[in-house]
Amino acid sequence: MVTRRLLCSLINLGGILTPRTTHNVFLSYYKPHRFNARNYVNLPSWLNPYVKLGRYDRPIGSWLLYLPCTWSIALATSPGHLPSLEMLALFGVGAVLMRGAGCTVNDFLDREFDKRVDRTKDRPLACGKVTPEQALLFLGLQLSASLFILLQLNWYSVFLGSLSLVPVFTYPLFKRFTYWPQLVLGFAFNWGALLGYSSVIGHVDPLICIPLYIAGINWTLVYDTIYAFQDIEDDLLIGVKSLAILLDENTKIYLSFFHLAMLLCLLLVGINADAGPIYYAGTCVTSAHLGHLIYKTNLRNPQSCLTTFKAGKTTGLIYFAAIVFDRLFATV
Numbered sequence: 001m002v003t004r005r006l007l008c009s010l011i012n013l014g015g016i017l018t019p020r021t022t023h024n025v026f027l028s029y030y031k032p033h034r035f036n037a038r039n040y041v042n043l044p045s046w047l048n049p050y051v052k053l054g055r056y057d058r059p060i061g062s063w064l065l066y067l068p069c070t071w072s073i074a075l076a077t078s079p080g081h082l083p084s085l086e087m088l089a090l091f092g093v094g095a096v097l098m099r100g101a102g103c104t105v106n107d108f109l110d111r112e113f114d115k116r117v118d119r120t121k122d123r124p125l126a127c128g129k130v131t132p133e134q135a136l137l138f139l140g141l142q143l144s145a146s147l148f149i150l151l152q153l154n155w156y157s158v159f160l161g162s163l164s165l166v167p168v169f170t171y172p173l174f175k176r177f178t179y180w181p182q183l184v185l186g187f188a189f190n191w192g193a194l195l196g197y198s199s200v201i202g203h204v205d206p207l208i209c210i211p212l213y214i215a216g217i218n219w220t221l222v223y224d225t226i227y228a229f230q231d232i233e234d235d236l237l238i239g240v241k242s243l244a245i246l247l248d249e250n251t252k253i254y255l256s257f258f259h260l261a262m263l264l265c266l267l268l269v270g271i272n273a274d275a276g277p278i279y280y281a282g283t284c285v286t287s288a289h290l291g292h293l294i295y296k297t298n299l300r301n302p303q304s305c306l307t308t309f310k311a312g313k314t315t316g317l318i319y320f321a322a323i324v325f326d327r328l329f330a331t332v
Contacts, residue, residue, distance in 0.1 A: 049124035050138055053107060054100030060310050061103070064223070065189050066095035067316030068216045072196030074323040075208055075273055079330035087199060091192065094149040101142040102168050102188065108135050109172040117234040157198045164191040179246035182224040183217065190216030207272040215265035218258040222290065223312040225255065230302040244299075255294045263287040266319070275326050282322020290315045 043051065051057050069091040074083045107114065107125045114126035124130035130138070150161045167188035175181040193213040198204050221243070228235070228244035229251075235242055247254050266283045269275075293311055298304040 049129040053104055053124045053130055053135065053138065054142065055103045056096070056100060059096075060313060062096045062099045063313040064220075064316070065099045065192065066092055067313070067320060068190045068212070069095060069192030069196040070320045071212060071216075071316075071323060072193045072209065073200055074320060074327060075212070075269070076197045076200035077324075077327045079327055082328060083324060084200065087196075090149055090152055091196060091199075094146055095192070097142050097146040097149065098164075098168070101139055101146060102171070104135055104139045104142065105169055106172045108132060108139070113238055113240060116238050117231055119231055119234070153195075153199045154202055156203055157195055160198055160204070161191075161195050164188065164195070167191070175240050175242060177241070179241045179243060181241065182221050182228065182243045185224055186217035186220035189220050205272075208269055211265040211268040211272070215262045215269065218262040218265065219290070219312075219315070221258040222255050222262070222294065223309050225251065226294075226297055226299065226305050227309040229299045229305045251299060252294060256291075259287070259290055259294060262290070275323075276330055277326075278329060279322050279326035282318060282326070286315055286319040286322065289318055 055061055070083070070088060073087050073091065077083045107123055110120075111123075111125040111132070114120035114123050120126060125132065125135055150158055153161065167184055171181060171184045171188055174184045190213055193216050194204050194209050197209050197212075225243040225247070228242040231240075232242070232244045234240075235245060243254075244251065263283070266286070267280070270279045270283060273279075293308045293315070296304075297308040
């Protein structure tokens, strides 16, 4: 009590604070604070626009890019073992960097469109906080760091990983002339389903990796179509295309089809990988979780769409856990 009074007296020097406000200062000092990535803690102010440009303040996209990598790495793990933490860490850093690079490319190509959409008009390129030249330099830095990560893998995987740049760089262009840009995003975001396996084994097993890749693409078709409903009115006005516009009132029917296709592909992965009961049980839970998300989402409510989009991380983590525990308790 004496120590507390002494502290309050020191804070209250000169009578600036009343006993009540001094007490509040004391309590607020010890009040726990939640970390919020959007605060850009301890970053110089000039870096903040680049954090936003690469969406480093919004990690959900990095998760959705990273999770197919983890699935593939786990499937390549020997029975009775856990996935390599080193490989998971490498792919984690790589996913963050490549997602940032992809967002930079997207905003660079879409900067004129973004100025006309409420949700995107404050993006750094759209509002002028970052110039096109600065964005290209930032892109080069991210790609250079990503290349350093890629070069830690075997040469087969280095070549395979380099091919992922094709869908990464072309995705933003497809929304100009096709209603299926989500499909191209699926090609890009699920490349790790191929790359993760080859990084462990040294090559791709098509019987496992191809159905896993297709499953991931269908997963992307679900979550990114839902995400696109946030901008459907603006997209209609400016002429940007998406599956949300194409499917409209029939969207949930098609989402259910993509969901079913994902489930069938994951079951095929299990068959070809000689998976055990833990895998199939976890796959069913994964499918049930995704089905519940589709069912409960109000496509006409942007907040509902965003909540479902973010919940996609849980879907991917459930499936990852199913693979990990199935491999860990598998017999050779």
